[in-house]
Amino acid sequence: MSVSVQVEDFDLGAELAAMRAGRSDIGALVSFSGLVREVSDGGALTLEHYPGMTEKALKAIEQEAQGRWNLQASRIIHRYGTLAPGAQIVLVAAASRHRHAAFEAASFMMDYLKSRAPFWKKEGAGESAAWVDAREDDAAALRRWD
Amino acid sequence: MSVSVQVEDFDLGAELAAMRAGRSDIGALVSFSGLVREVSDGGALTLEHYPGMTEKALKAIEQEAQGRWNLQASRIIHRYGTLAPGAQIVLVAAASRHRHAAFEAASFMMDYLKSRAPFWKKEGAGESAAWVDAREDDAAALRRWD
Amino acid sequence: MKVLYFAWIRERIGLASEEVDSAASDVSGLVAELAARSEAHALAFSDMRAVRVALDQELSTLDAPLAGAREVAFFPPMTGG
């Protein structure tokens, strides 16, 4: 049940281990890691965000997931700043007694985060850098949870 | 693209790190960990399997997922033997360019594994030990991929 | 052929495997032969709705022909994952 917005990288294994440490009531733990894909010009990705609103939005998304599914634990980490190809951008994880709840909650949090958390991606560097357009299918992905 | 059937525990973080090591074409990495939940009498869980068929079945499930989605990497690890409450039983992971493929492939592999991989769970120890019944909703979960 | 048993079928029969010379042409015929071997076998095969079969390590069905299978396994519905 916690949210982090940070420049630093995170340790995926340690984060998932912490969610289940010392407990035996979790049957299913699902994690999603979003990574920087290499774009054609090989440049980095820069993420801008809205400090203050970002944390609120991520907490609201986590709380909404907690309300929809019976979760034993959840975690959202989103990085900002300049990230190299292959770097971790985001972690979303959900722990539940049963696998479908964990899968659905993680998928839900990602769909919401894509359209509701104030992050903006810029690809490349210098003159050729360009803001990434929002995807219409991200809006469609959000609607399937209505 | 690999399958392991083993008694030993596994390092979730290291497994997921290995799937994306040295590459920058993966956008999404989804993992599912199945854990031993504490049952009322607090006993352990024992998993029996069918050596030979198990490996074949898991490879077939992984291959089926590779055929249905465009996956950059996948991994299945399933333990057998006696496992304490809180222990890791199974890992299923899928890496893809986009998040929906990774989520669906991981969810598909778990649903198939539940009904198609020759493992049998026994809860508790000694006289009170009992074989776990197959769940009707696992069969239903499988049908949604038809 | 080699016949394997798993989980409660193995426990009920008291064997993990046995060598069988079968004249049966399909799985059902083999089950009838096995059930005649002992009371424990008969009990294990008394409710075939709870029994699954694999021929040479591939899931199959009770009405399937044996078709030269060298390894036949009987077990309850799977509960892994």
Next chain:
Amino acid sequence: MKVLYFAWIRERIGLASEEVDSAASDVSGLVAELAARSEAHALAFSDMRAVRVALDQELSTLDAPLAGAREVAFFPPMTGG
């Protein structure tokens, strides 16, 4: 009130934030005032289909009343995750 800009809206206007005394009653009225500030502002707000707004850090809509909001942010559709 404090007005914040993000991503290409920030770049186009050349400011991350500015203090604004607004007489507008709703977001659209505020946008009209801001667009009158400079050519850069006018350009940034020339296609409002590409602009999203938050009032006091909550997502809102262009027809929403300002209702005493102390912080108004304009930005393109989000592309995180």
